[in-house]
Amino acid sequence: MGLEKKNGVSKSGAGKPNLSVQIGGLKLKNPVMTASGTFGYGEEYAEFIDLNRLGAIVVKGLSPLPRQGNPVPRIIETPSGMLNAIGLQNIGVRAFISEKMPFLRQFNTPVIVNFFGDNVCEFEQAAEELSSTNGIHGLEMNISCPNKQAGWSVFGTDPKIMNEVVTAVRKKTNLPLIVKLSPNVTSIATMAKVAEDSGADAISLINTLTGMVIDVRSRKPVLANKIGGLSGPAVRPIAVRMVWEACRAVKIPVIGLGGIMETDDALEFIIAGASGIQIGTANFINPLATIQIIEGIENFMIDEGIGDINELIGSIRA
Amino acid sequence: MLEAAKGYDPLLKRPLSIFRYNDGIIQFLYRIRGKGTKCISELRKDDVVQLLGPLGNCYPQPSGDFIVLAGGIGIASVFSLFEKYPGRAYVYCGSRNCEELLMLEDIKRLAKEVCVTTDDGSVCRAGLITEPFREFIESAAFSNNPLPIYACGPNPMLQVLSTIISDKKLECHVSLEEVMACGVGACLGCVCKTKSGYSRICKEGPVFKIEDIVWD
Numbered sequence: 001m002g003l004e005k006k007n008g009v010s011k012s013g014a015g016k017p018n019l020s021v022q023i024g025g026l027k028l029k030n031p032v033m034t035a036s037g038t039f040g041y042g043e044e045y046a047e048f049i050d051l052n053r054l055g056a057i058v059v060k061g062l063s064p065l066p067r068q069g070n071p072v073p074r075i076i077e078t079p080s081g082m083l084n085a086i087g088l089q090n091i092g093v094r095a096f097i098s099e100k101m102p103f104l105r106q107f108n109t110p111v112i113v114n115f116f117g118d119n120v121c122e123f124e125q126a127a128e129e130l131s132s133t134n135g136i137h138g139l140e141m142n143i144s145c146p147n148k149q150a151g152w153s154v155f156g157t158d159p160k161i162m163n164e165v166v167t168a169v170r171k172k173t174n175l176p177l178i179v180k181l182s183p184n185v186t187s188i189a190t191m192a193k194v195a196e197d198s199g200a201d202a203i204s205l206i207n208t209l210t211g212m213v214i215d216v217r218s219r220k221p222v223l224a225n226k227i228g229g230l231s232g233p234a235v236r237p238i239a240v241r242m243v244w245e246a247c248r249a250v251k252i253p254v255i256g257l258g259g260i261m262e263t264d265d266a267l268e269f270i271i272a273g274a275s276g277i278q279i280g281t282a283n284f285i286n287p288l289a290t291i292q293i294i295e296g297i298e299n300f301m302i303d304e305g306i307g308d309i310n311e312l313i314g315s316i317r318a
Numbered sequence: 319m320l321e322a323a324k325g326y327d328p329l330l331k332r333p334l335s336i337f338r339y340n341d342g343i344i345q346f347l348y349r350i351r352g353k354g355t356k357c358i359s360e361l362r363k364d365d366v367v368q369l370l371g372p373l374g375n376c377y378p379q380p381s382g383d384f385i386v387l388a389g390g391i392g393i394a395s396v397f398s399l400f401e402k403y404p405g406r407a408y409v410y411c412g413s414r415n416c417e418e419l420l421m422l423e424d425i426k427r428l429a430k431e432v433c434v435t436t437d438d439g440s441v442c443r444a445g446l447i448t449e450p451f452r453e454f455i456e457s458a459a460f461s462n463n464p465l466p467i468y469a470c471g472p473n474p475m476l477q478v479l480s481t482i483i484s485d486k487k488l489e490c491h492v493s494l495e496e497v498m499a500c501g502v503g504a505c506l507g508c509v510c511k512t513k514s515g516y517s518r519i520c521k522e523g524p525v526f527k528i529e530d531i532v533w534d
Binding site: 037038039040044045048060068069071072073074075076077079080081082084086089232233261281283284285286287 | 326327328329330331353354368370496497498499500501502503504505506507508509510511515516521534
């Protein structure tokens with residue numbers, strides 16, 4: 001007996017491990033998704049990777065009407081990370097449905113549409129239009145955008161406002177609803193619970209951390225928007241901690257993201273309790289990152305003799 | 319997009335235009351401006367780097383003689399035009415000082431005519447390159463025989479260029495620069511303002527018709 005065998009999976013690779021996960025009624029062939037805003041509408045990366053291999057495609061955030069976005073500079077590199085203030089530039093829900101969905105429907109991969117609004121009404125409107133579109137499998141709410149009805153405070157940092165907007169959207173859609181949490185809060189567990197109680201089928205976290213870079217010679221902020229969202233490997237330990245805390249606070253599935261560059265990074269989130277993970281900034285540096293991580297997770301499971309990824313999810317040891 | 323370093327600091331690849339391509343060898347000419355270009359400058363023979371490219375569009379092929387306006391390191395983007403079409407370019411090349419005046423001997427060899435300025439007058443004519451360029455564009459000789467223009471350099475130079483040629487119906491293409499994260503059109507970081515809204519420099523550009531650009 002030269003081969004180690006646990007749970008029916010051998011090191012020789014005979015009997016592939018099961019990577020499929022269930023996220024709020026959505027069955028994914030593997031837990032690896034793209035993070036909104038880092039993968040365009042899918043087309044941008046189709047020349048590099050086979051989109052059929054992804055667990056899900058999460059597209060760039062959409063609002064009911066198109067948005068121009070912020071002036072430049074929109075991005076600045078930071079130590080092991082980047083700060084961005086794109087300003088939610090997007091083509092709008094209608095143009096997305098007519099111009100981008102025909103392309104995305106060709107693939108055997110669920111499409112999850114990230115969306116946002118300036119006020120509750122816009123959130124409802126976007127959710128309704130997207131829900132009646134063929135080929136959209138799930139919605140992800142970006143609640144880290146400013147609430148223009150209430151003095152530009154951010155929806156996702158106030159439990160009451162978050163409850164109001166998630167409850168409203170929940171009534172407008174039967175699709176799996178993922179709420180993407182902002183990390184710019186005092187208690188991520190509280191916000192996770194609010195999302196669950198308001199009707200979310202799953203939560204994803206973390207969105208970017210608010211940051212700032214100043215040019216000391218001109219004494220001006222580098223970004224035209226002054227502040228931006230920090231992403232990349234620099235934020236990963238914060239993201240892992242927050243995912244771990246959120247997993248302990250809710251029963252709904254949690255999707256982990258924040259600075260995942262390689263397989264081991266993804267595994268940290270899964271072991272912390274995430275049923276799915278999203279790859280964001282890594283796509284910019286390595287367009288093959290998603291596929292390499294899918295393969296890496298599978299190889300890890302074979303090496304560790306794990307037959308089903310569900311055995312790995314939340315398997316953190318004290 | 320050229321990898322700056324292994325590991326994650328610096329994190330992003332650097333957007334560099336291809337300076338020369340010959341027999342399977344790609345050459346880059348760049349200014350060391352920050353951490354990323356410094357790392358690239360420290361690469362040694364036989365080091366392996368990742369390259370994502372070529373990306374974006376390029377200058378249209380000139381059918382006859384043409385004019386090139388290059389400011390500073392912008393010369394890297396237009397140089398291959400001289401090599402591909404020797405003896406056809408009227409070159410206007412400006413730089414801060416003589417140390418930063420690159421490839422001058424090659425430019426002189428390949429161009430039809432060359433005009434060089436340095437900001438500090440350390441070599442050639444003192445001042446900005448847009449001045450002798452303006453004189454040429456406004457000359458009777460040029461008016462009788464207008465030529466297409468290709469330009470790359472700092473935005474203030476390109477802005478002056480757009481004013482100089484604004485009332486003349488000239489074919490003019492400019493190559494723009496901006497901080498980029500992905501290079502493939504996904505991050506929307508490197509946009510420029512055009513008459514039809516923001517365009518991605520990495521995808522719809524970097525070369526644009528000057529009349530399409532809206533300058534701030």
